[in-house]
Amino acid sequence: MTPEANSAAVITEIAPVLNSAITLNFVLIRATVCVLLALISWRTWKFTVLPLLYPDRPKEYPYWVPFMGHGRAFFLDSNGLLSRARSYFGNKKEPFALTAFGMTFYVVTQVKHSAEVYRNSETLSFEEFVQGLMRTNGNDENIIKSMYTALPADKAGFPNPLGESFGVLARRMHAYQLHPGKNLTALQKQVQGWVDRHLNLIDLAVYPSAVSKCHTSIEVPLYQWCSETFIQLGQDVYFGETLSQIDPELPVAFIAFDELIWKMLYQYPSFMSADMITPRGQVIASLNKYFHVPQKERSGGAAWLINTMEDEMRAIGVEGDNLAVVVFHLYLAINTNTRKTAFWLLSYLIYNPPLLEAYRAETAAAFGHAGALVDPFMIQDPSLCPWVEAAWHETLRMSGWAASVRLITADTVIGGKYMRKGNRVMVPHRLLHFDAGVFGEQPHEFRAERWTQKADGDKPGINRLARSPSWRPFGGGKTMCSGRFLARFSVTTFVATLLARFDVELVGNPSFPRPDQGRPVLGTISVKEGDDVRVKISLRK
Numbered sequence: 001m002t003p004e005a006n007s008a009a010v011i012t013e014i015a016p017v018l019n020s021a022i023t024l025n026f027v028l029i030r031a032t033v034c035v036l037l038a039l040i041s042w043r044t045w046k047f048t049v050l051p052l053l054y055p056d057r058p059k060e061y062p063y064w065v066p067f068m069g070h071g072r073a074f075f076l077d078s079n080g081l082l083s084r085a086r087s088y089f090g091n092k093k094e095p096f097a098l099t100a101f102g103m104t105f106y107v108v109t110q111v112k113h114s115a116e117v118y119r120n121s122e123t124l125s126f127e128e129f130v131q132g133l134m135r136t137n138g139n140d141e142n143i144i145k146s147m148y149t150a151l152p153a154d155k156a157g158f159p160n161p162l163g164e165s166f167g168v169l170a171r172r173m174h175a176y177q178l179h180p181g182k183n184l185t186a187l188q189k190q191v192q193g194w195v196d197r198h199l200n201l202i203d204l205a206v207y208p209s210a211v212s213k214c215h216t217s218i219e220v221p222l223y224q225w226c227s228e229t230f231i232q233l234g235q236d237v238y239f240g241e242t243l244s245q246i247d248p249e250l251p252v253a254f255i256a257f258d259e260l261i262w263k264m265l266y267q268y269p270s271f272m273s274a275d276m277i278t279p280r281g282q283v284i285a286s287l288n289k290y291f292h293v294p295q296k297e298r299s300g301g302a303a304w305l306i307n308t309m310e311d312e313m314r315a316i317g318v319e320g321d322n323l324a325v326v327v328f329h330l331y332l333a334i335n336t337n338t339r340k341t342a343f344w345l346l347s348y349l350i351y352n353p354p355l356l357e358a359y360r361a362e363t364a365a366a367f368g369h370a371g372a373l374v375d376p377f378m379i380q381d382p383s384l385c386p387w388v389e390a391a392w393h394e395t396l397r398m399s400g401w402a403a404s405v406r407l408i409t410a411d412t413v414i415g416g417k418y419m420r421k422g423n424r425v426m427v428p429h430r431l432l433h434f435d436a437g438v439f440g441e442q443p444h445e446f447r448a449e450r451w452t453q454k455a456d457g458d459k460p461g462i463n464r465l466a467r468s469p470s471w472r473p474f475g476g477g478k479t480m481c482s483g484r485f486l487a488r489f490s491v492t493t494f495v496a497t498l499l500a501r502f503d504v505e506l507v508g509n510p511s512f513p514r515p516d517q518g519r520p521v522l523g524t525i526s527v528k529e530g531d532d533v534r535v536k537i538s539l540r541k
Protein backbone atom coordinates (compact mmCIF):
# COMPACT_ATOMS: atom_id res chain seq x y z
CA MET A 1 0.00 0.00 0.00
CA THR A 2 1.25 3.51 -0.88
CA PRO A 3 1.91 5.93 1.99
CA GLU A 4 -1.05 8.08 0.85
CA ALA A 5 -3.37 5.09 0.83
CA ASN A 6 -2.01 4.09 4.23
CA SER A 7 -2.80 7.45 5.84
CA ALA A 8 -6.24 7.56 4.23
CA ALA A 9 -6.97 4.17 5.83
CA VAL A 10 -5.78 5.41 9.22
CA ILE A 11 -7.94 8.55 8.92
CA THR A 12 -10.96 6.44 7.98
CA GLU A 13 -10.32 4.30 11.03
CA ILE A 14 -9.82 7.05 13.62
CA ALA A 15 -12.37 9.56 12.25
CA PRO A 16 -15.38 8.03 14.07
CA VAL A 17 -13.34 7.89 17.31
CA LEU A 18 -12.31 11.52 16.88
CA ASN A 19 -15.85 12.48 16.03
CA SER A 20 -17.29 10.85 19.12
CA ALA A 21 -14.51 12.40 21.30
CA ILE A 22 -15.34 15.85 19.90
CA THR A 23 -19.06 15.24 20.44
CA LEU A 24 -18.39 14.09 24.02
CA ASN A 25 -16.25 17.15 24.72
CA PHE A 26 -18.95 19.35 23.26
CA VAL A 27 -21.59 17.73 25.44
CA LEU A 28 -19.34 18.12 28.49
CA ILE A 29 -18.65 21.78 27.74
CA ARG A 30 -22.39 22.42 27.23
CA ALA A 31 -23.21 20.60 30.48
CA THR A 32 -20.55 22.57 32.36
CA VAL A 33 -21.80 25.86 30.93
CA CYS A 34 -25.39 24.91 31.85
CA VAL A 35 -24.37 23.99 35.41
CA LEU A 36 -22.37 27.23 35.75
CA LEU A 37 -25.25 29.32 34.42
CA ALA A 38 -27.67 27.58 36.79
CA LEU A 39 -25.25 28.14 39.67
CA ILE A 40 -24.74 31.83 38.83
CA SER A 41 -28.52 32.36 38.54
CA TRP A 42 -29.12 30.54 41.85
CA ARG A 43 -26.38 32.53 43.56
CA THR A 44 -27.61 35.85 42.18
CA TRP A 45 -31.16 35.02 43.22
CA LYS A 46 -30.25 33.82 46.70
CA PHE A 47 -27.58 36.34 47.68
CA THR A 48 -28.50 39.46 45.65
CA VAL A 49 -32.20 39.45 44.75
CA LEU A 50 -33.68 37.84 47.89
CA PRO A 51 -31.93 40.26 50.29
CA LEU A 52 -33.41 43.15 48.28
CA LEU A 53 -36.89 41.62 48.44
CA TYR A 54 -36.65 40.77 52.16
CA PRO A 55 -34.48 43.42 53.86
CA ASP A 56 -35.82 42.36 57.27
CA ARG A 57 -34.11 38.94 57.04
CA PRO A 58 -30.43 38.51 58.01
CA LYS A 59 -28.19 38.68 54.92
CA GLU A 60 -26.49 35.42 54.11
CA TYR A 61 -22.72 34.98 53.62
CA PRO A 62 -22.58 33.78 49.97
CA TYR A 63 -21.31 30.36 48.94
CA TRP A 64 -21.02 28.36 45.73
CA VAL A 65 -21.91 24.78 46.61
CA PRO A 66 -25.57 24.36 47.62
CA PHE A 67 -26.21 22.36 50.83
CA MET A 68 -22.48 22.09 51.66
CA GLY A 69 -22.30 25.89 51.99
CA HIS A 70 -19.33 26.88 54.16
CA GLY A 71 -19.05 23.37 55.61
CA ARG A 72 -15.38 22.88 54.76
CA ALA A 73 -14.26 26.26 56.15
CA PHE A 74 -16.44 25.69 59.23
CA PHE A 75 -14.75 22.34 59.76
CA LEU A 76 -11.23 23.76 59.39
CA ASP A 77 -11.60 26.91 61.53
CA SER A 78 -15.11 27.94 62.55
CA ASN A 79 -14.05 31.14 64.34
CA GLY A 80 -11.87 32.20 61.36
CA LEU A 81 -14.89 31.70 59.08
CA LEU A 82 -17.11 33.78 61.39
CA SER A 83 -14.56 36.64 61.41
CA ARG A 84 -14.33 36.59 57.61
CA ALA A 85 -18.11 36.60 57.31
CA ARG A 86 -18.41 39.52 59.69
CA SER A 87 -15.86 41.59 57.77
CA TYR A 88 -17.60 40.64 54.48
CA PHE A 89 -20.61 42.54 55.84
CA GLY A 90 -18.39 45.51 56.72
CA ASN A 91 -18.20 44.69 60.44
CA LYS A 92 -21.64 46.31 60.78
CA LYS A 93 -22.55 43.92 63.59
CA GLU A 94 -25.98 43.17 62.18
CA PRO A 95 -27.04 39.52 62.56
CA PHE A 96 -26.09 37.56 59.43
CA ALA A 97 -26.79 34.03 58.21
CA LEU A 98 -24.32 31.30 57.44
CA THR A 99 -24.95 27.82 56.02
CA ALA A 100 -22.77 24.78 56.71
CA PHE A 101 -23.68 21.18 55.86
CA GLY A 102 -27.29 22.14 55.11
CA MET A 103 -27.78 23.86 58.49
CA THR A 104 -28.42 27.59 58.64
CA PHE A 105 -27.11 29.58 61.60
CA TYR A 106 -27.99 33.19 62.34
CA VAL A 107 -24.86 34.70 63.81
CA VAL A 108 -25.25 37.42 66.42
CA THR A 109 -22.15 39.54 67.06
CA GLN A 110 -23.54 42.63 68.75
CA VAL A 111 -23.73 42.56 72.50
CA LYS A 112 -27.23 44.09 72.57
CA HIS A 113 -28.50 41.35 70.29
CA SER A 114 -26.76 38.61 72.27
CA ALA A 115 -28.65 39.82 75.36
CA GLU A 116 -31.89 39.32 73.40
CA VAL A 117 -30.79 35.74 72.66
CA TYR A 118 -29.93 34.98 76.30
CA ARG A 119 -33.20 36.50 77.54
CA ASN A 120 -35.39 34.50 75.18
CA SER A 121 -36.17 31.06 76.54
CA GLU A 122 -39.65 31.08 74.93
CA THR A 123 -38.73 30.57 71.28
CA LEU A 124 -35.02 29.71 71.57
CA SER A 125 -34.16 26.29 72.95
CA PHE A 126 -30.94 24.91 74.47
CA GLU A 127 -32.69 21.60 75.31
CA GLU A 128 -32.57 20.52 71.67
CA PHE A 129 -28.75 20.55 71.87
CA VAL A 130 -28.72 18.58 75.13
CA GLN A 131 -31.21 16.04 73.80
CA GLY A 132 -29.15 15.68 70.60
CA LEU A 133 -26.10 14.83 72.72
CA MET A 134 -28.15 12.32 74.72
CA ARG A 135 -29.27 10.59 71.51
CA THR A 136 -25.74 10.54 70.05
CA ASN A 137 -24.31 9.05 73.21
CA GLY A 138 -26.85 6.27 73.53
CA ASN A 139 -29.91 7.36 75.52
CA ASP A 140 -33.14 5.64 74.42
CA GLU A 141 -35.82 7.84 72.87
CA ASN A 142 -38.44 6.91 75.51
CA ILE A 143 -35.98 7.85 78.28
CA ILE A 144 -35.32 11.26 76.73
CA LYS A 145 -39.07 11.74 76.50
CA SER A 146 -39.69 10.88 80.14
CA MET A 147 -36.81 13.11 81.25
CA TYR A 148 -38.47 16.04 79.48
CA THR A 149 -42.04 15.32 80.58
CA ALA A 150 -43.44 17.58 83.32
CA LEU A 151 -43.45 15.96 86.78
CA PRO A 152 -46.08 16.50 89.51
CA ALA A 153 -45.48 19.60 91.63
CA ASP A 154 -45.94 17.49 94.80
CA LYS A 155 -43.55 14.67 93.84
CA ALA A 156 -41.20 13.32 96.53
CA GLY A 157 -37.50 14.32 96.58
CA PHE A 158 -36.12 17.57 95.19
CA PRO A 159 -38.83 20.27 95.42
CA ASN A 160 -40.70 20.92 92.19
CA PRO A 161 -43.18 23.75 92.93
CA LEU A 162 -43.51 24.66 89.22
CA GLY A 163 -44.18 21.08 88.11
CA GLU A 164 -41.15 20.99 85.78
CA SER A 165 -39.53 18.06 84.00
CA PHE A 166 -36.38 16.33 85.30
CA GLY A 167 -34.42 17.98 82.45
CA VAL A 168 -35.31 21.46 83.76
CA LEU A 169 -35.05 20.47 87.44
CA ALA A 170 -31.51 19.14 86.84
CA ARG A 171 -30.46 22.73 86.13
CA ARG A 172 -31.90 23.79 89.50
CA MET A 173 -30.06 20.93 91.22
CA HIS A 174 -26.80 22.10 89.64
CA ALA A 175 -27.41 25.62 90.89
CA TYR A 176 -28.27 24.29 94.38
CA GLN A 177 -24.92 22.49 94.54
CA LEU A 178 -22.70 24.90 92.60
CA HIS A 179 -23.89 28.46 93.19
CA PRO A 180 -22.34 30.38 96.11
CA GLY A 181 -23.63 29.08 99.43
CA LYS A 182 -22.95 26.28 101.88
CA ASN A 183 -23.20 23.49 99.29
CA LEU A 184 -20.57 25.07 97.07
CA THR A 185 -18.35 25.73 100.09
CA ALA A 186 -18.59 22.03 101.03
CA LEU A 187 -17.40 21.05 97.56
CA GLN A 188 -14.65 23.69 97.59
CA LYS A 189 -13.40 22.25 100.90
CA GLN A 190 -13.20 18.85 99.23
CA VAL A 191 -11.10 20.42 96.47
CA GLN A 192 -8.92 22.10 99.10
CA GLY A 193 -8.33 18.77 100.86
CA TRP A 194 -7.56 16.98 97.60
CA VAL A 195 -5.07 19.61 96.40
CA ASP A 196 -3.41 19.82 99.83
CA ARG A 197 -3.04 16.01 100.08
CA HIS A 198 -2.02 15.22 96.52
CA LEU A 199 0.22 18.05 95.35
CA ASN A 200 3.41 16.40 96.56
CA LEU A 201 6.17 14.81 94.55
CA ILE A 202 5.30 11.22 95.41
CA ASP A 203 1.67 11.53 94.32
CA LEU A 204 2.45 13.66 91.27
CA ALA A 205 5.01 11.18 90.00
CA VAL A 206 2.42 8.40 89.68
CA TYR A 207 0.49 10.05 86.84
CA PRO A 208 1.05 8.09 83.61
CA SER A 209 2.71 10.99 81.79
CA ALA A 210 5.12 11.95 84.64
CA VAL A 211 8.75 10.89 84.45
CA SER A 212 10.75 10.93 87.68
CA LYS A 213 14.27 12.19 87.01
CA CYS A 214 15.49 12.29 90.62
CA HIS A 215 13.95 12.38 94.12
CA THR A 216 13.42 16.15 93.97
CA SER A 217 11.80 16.62 90.56
CA ILE A 218 9.63 15.20 87.80
CA GLU A 219 9.27 16.03 84.12
CA VAL A 220 5.88 16.13 82.48
CA PRO A 221 4.21 17.00 79.17
CA LEU A 222 2.18 19.88 80.59
CA TYR A 223 -1.12 19.46 78.70
CA GLN A 224 -1.30 15.73 79.25
CA TRP A 225 -0.29 15.99 82.89
CA CYS A 226 -2.75 18.81 83.71
CA SER A 227 -5.44 16.70 82.06
CA GLU A 228 -4.62 13.60 84.10
CA THR A 229 -4.44 15.45 87.44
CA PHE A 230 -7.56 17.55 86.87
CA ILE A 231 -9.73 14.65 85.80
CA GLN A 232 -8.60 12.68 88.84
CA LEU A 233 -9.44 15.69 91.02
CA GLY A 234 -12.90 16.20 89.47
CA GLN A 235 -13.68 12.52 89.60
CA ASP A 236 -12.65 12.07 93.25
CA VAL A 237 -14.46 15.19 94.45
CA TYR A 238 -17.76 14.38 92.72
CA PHE A 239 -17.86 10.59 92.83
CA GLY A 240 -15.56 9.62 95.71
CA GLU A 241 -12.82 7.02 95.37
CA THR A 242 -15.08 4.18 94.23
CA LEU A 243 -14.90 5.24 90.60
CA SER A 244 -11.10 4.99 90.56
CA GLN A 245 -11.28 1.62 92.29
CA ILE A 246 -13.66 0.39 89.58
CA ASP A 247 -11.50 1.72 86.75
CA PRO A 248 -8.05 3.15 87.53
CA GLU A 249 -7.62 3.98 83.81
CA LEU A 250 -10.74 6.12 83.62
CA PRO A 251 -9.00 9.56 83.33
CA VAL A 252 -6.83 8.26 80.48
CA ALA A 253 -9.88 6.86 78.67
CA PHE A 254 -11.72 10.15 79.14
CA ILE A 255 -8.80 12.17 77.71
CA ALA A 256 -8.70 9.86 74.66
CA PHE A 257 -12.43 10.47 74.11
CA ASP A 258 -12.33 14.20 74.87
CA GLU A 259 -9.49 14.90 72.43
CA LEU A 260 -11.69 13.40 69.70
CA ILE A 261 -14.96 14.94 70.90
CA TRP A 262 -15.25 16.81 67.58
CA LYS A 263 -16.12 13.47 65.96
CA MET A 264 -19.04 13.20 68.36
CA LEU A 265 -20.11 16.81 67.74
CA TYR A 266 -19.94 16.35 63.96
CA GLN A 267 -21.70 12.97 64.33
CA TYR A 268 -19.07 11.08 62.39
CA PRO A 269 -20.17 7.62 61.19
CA SER A 270 -19.08 4.85 63.54
CA PHE A 271 -16.70 3.24 61.03
CA MET A 272 -14.65 6.49 61.07
CA SER A 273 -14.74 7.07 64.81
CA ALA A 274 -13.88 3.85 66.62
CA ASP A 275 -11.02 5.76 68.32
CA MET A 276 -13.62 8.08 69.95
CA ILE A 277 -16.37 5.49 70.50
CA THR A 278 -14.19 2.93 72.33
CA PRO A 279 -12.96 5.20 75.16
CA ARG A 280 -16.42 6.80 75.44
CA GLY A 281 -17.85 3.29 75.88
CA GLN A 282 -15.28 2.63 78.60
CA VAL A 283 -16.27 5.76 80.56
CA ILE A 284 -19.99 4.92 80.29
CA ALA A 285 -19.42 1.26 81.25
CA SER A 286 -17.41 2.29 84.34
CA LEU A 287 -20.11 4.76 85.39
CA ASN A 288 -22.66 1.98 84.96
CA LYS A 289 -20.65 -0.28 87.30
CA TYR A 290 -20.38 2.62 89.76
CA PHE A 291 -24.16 2.97 89.94
CA HIS A 292 -24.45 -0.74 90.70
CA VAL A 293 -22.61 -0.10 93.99
CA PRO A 294 -25.19 1.02 96.62
CA GLN A 295 -24.71 4.68 97.62
CA LYS A 296 -23.79 3.81 101.23
CA GLU A 297 -20.99 1.49 100.08
CA ARG A 298 -19.24 4.05 97.85
CA SER A 299 -15.98 4.99 99.56
CA GLY A 300 -15.15 8.64 100.05
CA GLY A 301 -18.81 9.56 99.43
CA ALA A 302 -20.19 11.33 96.38
CA ALA A 303 -21.30 14.93 96.04
CA TRP A 304 -24.91 15.69 96.94
CA LEU A 305 -25.61 16.40 93.25
CA ILE A 306 -24.59 12.92 92.06
CA ASN A 307 -26.67 11.06 94.66
CA THR A 308 -29.68 13.33 94.19
CA MET A 309 -29.62 13.10 90.40
CA GLU A 310 -29.35 9.33 90.70
CA ASP A 311 -32.36 9.12 93.07
CA GLU A 312 -34.45 11.45 90.92
CA MET A 313 -33.65 9.54 87.74
CA ARG A 314 -34.35 6.12 89.25
CA ALA A 315 -37.71 7.49 90.43
CA ILE A 316 -38.72 8.11 86.79
CA GLY A 317 -37.35 4.79 85.54
CA VAL A 318 -33.91 5.87 84.26
CA GLU A 319 -31.63 2.94 85.13
CA GLY A 320 -28.59 0.99 83.91
CA ASP A 321 -26.92 2.24 80.73
CA ASN A 322 -29.37 5.13 80.40
CA LEU A 323 -28.48 6.41 83.87
CA ALA A 324 -24.76 6.06 83.09
CA VAL A 325 -25.13 7.97 79.78
CA VAL A 326 -26.92 10.90 81.46
CA VAL A 327 -24.24 11.14 84.16
CA PHE A 328 -21.56 10.79 81.47
CA HIS A 329 -22.61 14.28 80.30
CA LEU A 330 -22.07 15.62 83.80
CA TYR A 331 -18.65 13.89 83.97
CA LEU A 332 -17.91 15.64 80.66
CA ALA A 333 -19.03 19.07 81.94
CA ILE A 334 -16.94 18.67 85.11
CA ASN A 335 -13.77 17.61 83.34
CA THR A 336 -13.53 18.86 79.78
CA ASN A 337 -12.79 22.55 80.36
CA THR A 338 -11.02 22.71 83.73
CA ARG A 339 -8.15 20.46 82.59
CA LYS A 340 -7.48 22.64 79.55
CA THR A 341 -7.92 25.95 81.39
CA ALA A 342 -5.38 24.82 84.02
CA PHE A 343 -2.95 24.06 81.20
CA TRP A 344 -3.40 27.43 79.47
CA LEU A 345 -3.18 29.39 82.72
CA LEU A 346 0.03 27.60 83.70
CA SER A 347 1.46 28.07 80.20
CA TYR A 348 0.76 31.82 80.20
CA LEU A 349 2.40 32.12 83.63
CA ILE A 350 5.46 30.03 82.74
CA TYR A 351 6.06 32.11 79.60
CA ASN A 352 5.61 35.32 81.59
CA PRO A 353 7.92 35.09 84.66
CA PRO A 354 6.99 38.51 86.19
CA LEU A 355 3.29 37.54 86.11
CA LEU A 356 4.11 34.13 87.58
CA GLU A 357 6.00 35.80 90.44
CA ALA A 358 3.11 38.23 91.04
CA TYR A 359 0.67 35.27 91.19
CA ARG A 360 2.96 33.43 93.60
CA ALA A 361 3.47 36.48 95.84
CA GLU A 362 -0.24 37.34 96.02
CA THR A 363 -1.29 33.83 96.94
CA ALA A 364 1.46 33.19 99.52
CA ALA A 365 -0.96 34.08 102.34
CA ALA A 366 -3.10 31.04 101.47
CA PHE A 367 -0.35 28.72 102.78
CA GLY A 368 0.73 27.88 106.32
CA HIS A 369 3.53 25.86 107.86
CA ALA A 370 5.44 23.65 105.37
CA GLY A 371 3.28 24.81 102.48
CA ALA A 372 -0.02 23.54 103.93
CA LEU A 373 -2.99 24.92 101.98
CA VAL A 374 -4.89 26.68 104.78
CA ASP A 375 -6.93 29.42 103.11
CA PRO A 376 -7.66 28.91 99.41
CA PHE A 377 -10.69 31.20 99.73
CA MET A 378 -8.47 34.29 99.88
CA ILE A 379 -7.30 33.42 96.34
CA GLN A 380 -10.87 34.04 95.14
CA ASP A 381 -10.91 37.59 96.49
CA PRO A 382 -9.98 40.00 93.66
CA SER A 383 -9.11 42.76 96.10
CA LEU A 384 -6.45 40.51 97.70
CA CYS A 385 -5.30 38.77 94.51
CA PRO A 386 -5.83 41.17 91.57
CA TRP A 387 -3.20 39.45 89.39
CA VAL A 388 -4.84 36.05 89.91
CA GLU A 389 -8.11 37.61 88.81
CA ALA A 390 -6.45 39.23 85.80
CA ALA A 391 -4.56 36.08 84.73
CA TRP A 392 -7.72 33.96 85.13
CA HIS A 393 -9.84 36.28 82.99
CA GLU A 394 -7.21 36.78 80.33
CA THR A 395 -6.67 33.01 80.09
CA LEU A 396 -10.42 32.46 79.64
CA ARG A 397 -10.52 35.21 77.03
CA MET A 398 -7.63 33.79 75.02
CA SER A 399 -8.62 30.14 75.24
CA GLY A 400 -12.43 30.31 75.10
CA TRP A 401 -13.67 28.66 71.93
CA ALA A 402 -17.35 28.16 72.66
CA ALA A 403 -20.47 29.62 71.13
CA SER A 404 -23.96 29.64 72.59
CA VAL A 405 -26.26 27.91 70.10
CA ARG A 406 -30.06 27.77 70.34
CA LEU A 407 -32.71 26.14 68.13
CA ILE A 408 -35.40 28.57 66.96
CA THR A 409 -38.72 26.92 67.84
CA ALA A 410 -40.96 29.71 66.44
CA ASP A 411 -40.19 32.59 64.06
CA THR A 412 -38.34 35.20 66.14
CA VAL A 413 -37.01 38.73 65.72
CA ILE A 414 -33.49 39.40 67.05
CA GLY A 415 -31.65 42.65 66.38
CA GLY A 416 -34.56 43.75 64.19
CA LYS A 417 -34.06 40.74 61.89
CA TYR A 418 -36.60 38.05 61.26
CA MET A 419 -35.22 34.57 62.05
CA ARG A 420 -37.03 31.49 60.82
CA LYS A 421 -38.20 28.55 62.91
CA GLY A 422 -36.07 25.41 62.49
CA ASN A 423 -32.77 27.27 62.02
CA ARG A 424 -30.28 28.01 64.78
CA VAL A 425 -29.05 31.24 66.31
CA MET A 426 -25.45 31.45 67.48
CA VAL A 427 -23.52 33.85 69.74
CA PRO A 428 -19.80 33.19 69.10
CA HIS A 429 -18.11 34.22 72.35
CA ARG A 430 -14.73 34.65 70.72
CA LEU A 431 -15.90 37.42 68.40
CA LEU A 432 -17.22 39.30 71.44
CA HIS A 433 -14.01 38.67 73.40
CA PHE A 434 -11.75 39.88 70.61
CA ASP A 435 -13.52 43.20 70.17
CA ALA A 436 -10.77 45.80 70.58
CA GLY A 437 -13.44 48.43 71.26
CA VAL A 438 -14.28 46.65 74.52
CA PHE A 439 -11.16 44.72 75.54
CA GLY A 440 -8.55 47.20 74.36
CA GLU A 441 -5.67 47.16 71.93
CA GLN A 442 -4.07 44.01 70.54
CA PRO A 443 -6.98 41.74 71.41
CA HIS A 444 -5.08 38.72 70.01
CA GLU A 445 -2.29 39.19 72.57
CA PHE A 446 -2.29 37.87 76.15
CA ARG A 447 -2.15 41.05 78.26
CA ALA A 448 -3.27 40.42 81.84
CA GLU A 449 -3.03 44.15 82.62
CA ARG A 450 -6.17 44.86 80.57
CA TRP A 451 -8.06 43.42 83.57
CA THR A 452 -6.35 45.65 86.14
CA GLN A 453 -7.33 49.04 84.73
CA LYS A 454 -10.15 50.36 86.85
CA ALA A 455 -12.82 52.92 86.14
CA ASP A 456 -14.00 55.38 88.76
CA GLY A 457 -16.35 53.70 91.20
CA ASP A 458 -15.05 50.17 90.58
CA LYS A 459 -14.61 48.07 93.71
CA PRO A 460 -10.97 47.39 94.58
CA GLY A 461 -9.61 44.65 92.33
CA ILE A 462 -12.82 44.36 90.33
CA ASN A 463 -12.43 45.56 86.82
CA ARG A 464 -15.27 46.92 84.71
CA LEU A 465 -14.46 44.45 81.91
CA ALA A 466 -15.58 41.54 84.06
CA ARG A 467 -19.03 43.12 84.24
CA SER A 468 -19.22 43.94 80.55
CA PRO A 469 -22.10 42.28 78.68
CA SER A 470 -19.47 41.37 76.05
CA TRP A 471 -17.80 39.08 78.59
CA ARG A 472 -19.33 35.62 78.05
CA PRO A 473 -16.78 32.89 78.83
CA PHE A 474 -19.54 30.88 80.52
CA GLY A 475 -22.43 31.69 78.18
CA GLY A 476 -25.47 33.49 79.56
CA GLY A 477 -29.11 33.46 80.51
CA LYS A 478 -30.69 30.44 82.19
CA THR A 479 -28.09 28.07 80.77
CA MET A 480 -25.06 30.00 81.99
CA CYS A 481 -22.42 27.55 83.24
CA SER A 482 -23.27 26.57 86.79
CA GLY A 483 -19.75 25.23 87.38
CA ARG A 484 -18.01 28.59 86.90
CA PHE A 485 -17.32 29.27 90.59
CA LEU A 486 -15.97 25.79 91.25
CA ALA A 487 -13.93 25.89 88.03
CA ARG A 488 -12.20 29.14 89.08
CA PHE A 489 -11.67 27.87 92.60
CA SER A 490 -10.17 24.54 91.49
CA VAL A 491 -7.90 25.90 88.76
CA THR A 492 -6.56 28.94 90.64
CA THR A 493 -6.05 26.96 93.87
CA PHE A 494 -4.27 24.14 92.06
CA VAL A 495 -1.94 26.57 90.27
CA ALA A 496 -1.25 28.58 93.46
CA THR A 497 -0.36 25.39 95.37
CA LEU A 498 1.86 24.12 92.59
CA LEU A 499 3.74 27.44 92.54
CA ALA A 500 4.00 27.59 96.34
CA ARG A 501 5.52 24.14 96.59
CA PHE A 502 7.49 23.79 93.36
CA ASP A 503 9.61 25.57 90.80
CA VAL A 504 8.10 25.06 87.38
CA GLU A 505 10.33 25.58 84.35
CA LEU A 506 10.36 24.72 80.67
CA VAL A 507 12.57 21.90 79.46
CA GLY A 508 14.49 23.30 76.48
CA ASN A 509 13.27 26.37 74.68
CA PRO A 510 9.94 25.49 73.05
CA SER A 511 7.74 28.14 71.43
CA PHE A 512 4.44 28.93 73.10
CA PRO A 513 2.02 26.04 72.42
CA ARG A 514 -0.41 26.80 69.60
CA PRO A 515 -4.15 26.32 70.10
CA ASP A 516 -5.94 23.87 67.82
CA GLN A 517 -8.26 26.22 65.96
CA GLY A 518 -9.68 23.58 63.65
CA ARG A 519 -11.62 21.23 65.85
CA PRO A 520 -14.76 22.23 67.74
CA VAL A 521 -14.87 21.84 71.53
CA LEU A 522 -17.43 22.60 74.24
CA GLY A 523 -15.62 25.53 75.86
CA THR A 524 -11.85 25.80 76.21
CA ILE A 525 -9.68 25.20 73.16
CA SER A 526 -7.32 22.20 72.95
CA VAL A 527 -3.62 22.42 72.20
CA LYS A 528 -2.45 21.68 68.65
CA GLU A 529 -1.24 18.11 68.26
CA GLY A 530 2.52 17.92 68.83
CA ASP A 531 2.64 21.30 70.63
CA ASP A 532 2.52 20.08 74.24
CA VAL A 533 5.50 21.48 76.18
CA ARG A 534 7.74 19.58 78.59
CA VAL A 535 8.04 21.10 82.02
CA LYS A 536 10.27 20.31 84.99
CA ILE A 537 8.56 20.44 88.38
CA SER A 538 11.07 20.53 91.23
CA LEU A 539 10.77 21.07 94.97
CA ARG A 540 11.26 24.71 95.92
CA LYS A 541 14.42 25.32 97.83
Ligand code: HEM
Pocket (backbone or CB within 6 Å): 171, 174, 333, 334, 335, 337, 338, 341, 402, 403, 404, 405, 473, 474, 475, 476, 477, 478, 479, 480, 481, 482, 483, 484, 486, 487, 488, 522, 523, 524
Ligand atom coordinates in the same frame (compact mmCIF):
# COMPACT_ATOMS: atom_id res chain seq x y z
C1 HEM B 1 -13.16 26.81 82.92
C2 HEM B 1 -14.06 25.87 82.97
C3 HEM B 1 -15.42 25.92 82.30
C4 HEM B 1 -15.82 26.62 81.18
C5 HEM B 1 -14.99 27.56 80.30
C6 HEM B 1 -17.23 26.32 80.97
C7 HEM B 1 -18.01 26.86 79.95
C8 HEM B 1 -19.35 26.58 79.75
C9 HEM B 1 -20.15 27.10 78.68
C10 HEM B 1 -19.64 28.07 77.59
C11 HEM B 1 -21.41 26.61 78.80
C12 HEM B 1 -22.59 26.83 77.84
C13 HEM B 1 -23.53 27.95 78.31
C14 HEM B 1 -24.54 28.42 77.26
O1 HEM B 1 -24.51 28.04 76.09
O2 HEM B 1 -25.36 29.24 77.64
C15 HEM B 1 -21.40 25.75 79.97
C16 HEM B 1 -22.50 25.06 80.43
C17 HEM B 1 -22.46 24.22 81.51
N1 HEM B 1 -21.40 23.98 82.37
FE1 HEM B 1 -19.56 24.77 82.21
N2 HEM B 1 -17.64 25.46 81.95
C18 HEM B 1 -16.57 25.19 82.79
C19 HEM B 1 -16.56 24.37 83.90
C20 HEM B 1 -17.64 23.67 84.38
C21 HEM B 1 -17.63 22.83 85.56
C22 HEM B 1 -16.44 22.57 86.48
C23 HEM B 1 -18.88 22.32 85.68
C24 HEM B 1 -19.29 21.43 86.81
C25 HEM B 1 -20.34 20.76 86.90
C26 HEM B 1 -19.69 22.85 84.58
C27 HEM B 1 -21.03 22.58 84.36
C28 HEM B 1 -21.79 23.08 83.33
C29 HEM B 1 -23.18 22.73 83.09
C30 HEM B 1 -23.99 21.74 83.92
C31 HEM B 1 -23.61 23.44 81.95
C32 HEM B 1 -24.98 23.39 81.26
C33 HEM B 1 -25.92 24.42 81.79
C34 HEM B 1 -27.38 24.12 81.44
O3 HEM B 1 -27.69 23.11 80.83
O4 HEM B 1 -28.20 24.89 81.81
N3 HEM B 1 -18.90 23.67 83.82
N4 HEM B 1 -20.13 25.76 80.53
